[in-house]
Amino acid sequence: MRIYYSEDHRLHFPQAELSGGQFVTPFERPSRVEYVLTRLRERSLTDINAPAAVDMGPIRTLLDPGYLSFLETAWDDWKAEGMAGEIIAANVPARGMHMDRIPQNIDGKVGYYCHASETAITRGTWAAALSSVACAQSAQRHVAAGADAAFALCRPPGHHATADQYGGYCFINNAAVVAEMFRNSGAARVAVLDIDFHHGNGTQTIFYDRPDVMFVSLHGAPQETYPYFIGYADEKGAGAGEGANLNYPMTAGTGYDLWAQALDDAIARITAWGAQALVVSLGVDAYKDDPISFFKLESDDFTDAGRRIGRMRLPTVFCMEGGYAIEAVGVNTVNVLEGFKDA
Template identity: 80%
Template sequence: MKTFYSENHRLHFPQAELSGGQFVTPFERPSRVEYVLNRLKERGFSDIEKPAEADLEPARRLLDPGYLDFLQTAWADWKAEGMAGEIIAANVPARGMHLDRVPANIDGKVGYYCHASETAMTAGTWAAACSSLASAQAAQRHVAAGASAAFALCRPPGHHATRDQYGGYCFLNNAAIVAQMMRDGGADRVAVLDVDFHHGNGTQDIFYGRGDVLFASLHGAPQDAYPYFIGYADETGKGDGDGANINYPMPPGTGYAVWAEALENAIARIGDWGADALVLSLGVDAYKEDPISFFKLDSPDFIDMGQRIARLSLPTVICMEGGYAIEAVGINTVNVLEGFENA
């Protein structure tokens, strides 16, 4: 399986994340990728290619134009206002406030376009987000050219980015944009399977009213886990998308036996729905020692996960999402790839 990866992910490295009432080094940091790269090479996944530049046209068809403009100019606007530090949202629209009016001041704009203040932006964030998207797009093109699967080692991740908001360490929704590219390339029905511990709220937001993209997410129950306000089982889509959104929220302490039952159900639903292609949002933060999750999957479980998903026998683009147990993130990620390849 070929991997696509850009060194430009390093341009995004905020020095602060608000966690537990204090500023800490972000859990989503460049070293995550180094562990994955090292493990890929150790296990013989040596076909690693640098992608071409990102094509923003598919993103423009999915995302709010004002949001994309904001991402591109936020840092310059922030500095022009005399702000000394990194971009962190301090003001957000709450119930009863206007959600239809974008502030002119950059401090207000940041709050308008952000849904989680743990996610900071730096001078290199936009370039890094584009390089992450470029890896996903290169993987999609490789699969479209005939490969059965490809791995996009994306950083920053993408599945929490909605059509008009960033958060959860995500700025551009790589999986959603790849799914759209698959549709544009001739796939009648595309499934996005999200196995990250945290609900893929951004992907759900983008496709919730569409019937041509099925979204299935296995995640921590929203009453207990970020993003808290979305990801319930009764969210099944609307309009043309009614029935094309499937959530599997699970409680603290969930182990692989229960988790795998949900996965099997999702795989069956994808098969019955008649998907022509698959995008896998691969987060490995369901791991038992992840610092910001509460599932109990062990490293061998990720091999079995990959084997089960491969049985769909669909052209598959795998996009890296979360996973914050740094020393295990490479092992768990490559375990999924090996399980998939050896199914």
């Protein structure tokens, strides 16, 4: 399986995240990728390539132009106002406020374009986000050209980024861009299967009213965990997209038996829907020891999950998402890929 990876991910390394009322080192950090790379090499998965230059075309198709402009200039605008630290949202529009008027001051813009203040922007965030989506795009091109699968080792991750907001460590929705590219390259129907512990709110909102992209997510119940306000089972899609959105929220302590039942049902629904290409938002934070999750999957369970996904026999792009048990993230990620290969 070909892997795409960029050293530019290191350009994004916020020094602080607000968690539990205090500033801590972010759970989403560069070392996550190092553990994945190490495990890939240990398992002789060494077809690791730098991505081609980013193609802004499909990104501009999906994302709000004002949001993209904000991401590109936010750091310079922040520093121009004399701000000393990293960019962290402090003011957000709430109920009763204007949601349709974008502030001119950078502090207000940050709040307007952010939906989760644990996510900071640094000097290198924009460049890192572009390198991340470039990995995803290169993986899609490789599969569209005839390969069975490819793995985009994306960092920053993407599935929490909407068309006009960042948060959950995500800035550009890599999986959504890949799905759009599959559509552009001839797949009539594309499925995005999100197995990250946290609901892929960004991917859902981007495709919620579209009949050509099915979004399916296995995740922690939103009444119990981030992103809290989206990801319920009754969210089925809207308009032409009615029925093309499936959520499988599960409660604290969920183990592999129940999780695998949801995965099997998701796979059956995707197959019946007639997907011609598959994008997997590959988060491994359903692992039992993940510090910000509450499922109980073992490392071997990820191998079996990959095997079940592989039996779909669809052209598949894996996009790296979450997984914050640092020392296990490499093993769990590679287990999915090896299970997929062995299906």
